[in-house]
């Protein structure tokens with residue numbers, strides 16, 4: 001896993017001063033690294049029946065479809081407001097300053113379906129928590145959440161009580 005870490009570029013002061021940005025594009029372009037990440041995100045759920053894998057816009061879209069393919073599941077996008085064309089369910093959540101919102105098609109998850117949520121980074125957990133609520137509001141069952149990396153010091157995991165949370169790398 002240390003080798004995987006070495007493939008992630010750390011960019012100080014992006015997108016604003018004081019933020020250390022974990023840039024996964026350097027990992028994505030490495031064939032062996034990409035394979036290890038997709039295999040790693042899916043492997044924990046291989047023995048379960050996952051119906052759909054959700055990717056959170058935007059970087060979740062890079063990983064979730066490949067994980068869905070590996071698990072023989074479908075892929076569902078959770079998008080920023082105003083992007084999905086049909087009837088949507090919406091959730092608003094708090095940011096450090098102000099609020100943000102995410103949407104999912106109402107018919108994207110059926111009641112009782114097992115859902116795996118995938119994103120690149122678990123930071124404060126606000127985004128992931130909102131998506132868990134979105135899935136549950138539609139009657140879906142959150143089988144787990146998978147992240148490439150988790151910023152342990154931000155404590156995002158605490159916002160996801162009772163959820164199975166897997167991260168390949170920890171910082």
Ligand code: AMP
Nearest residue numbers: 020021022119121122123124125126127
């Ligand atoms: P949060 O809601 O705080 O857990 O933030 C999660 C979202 O913000 C993820 O979708 C990440 O893509 C992005 N994110 C937050 N912090 C970072 C960081 N330091 N480096 C890269 N992406 C980040």
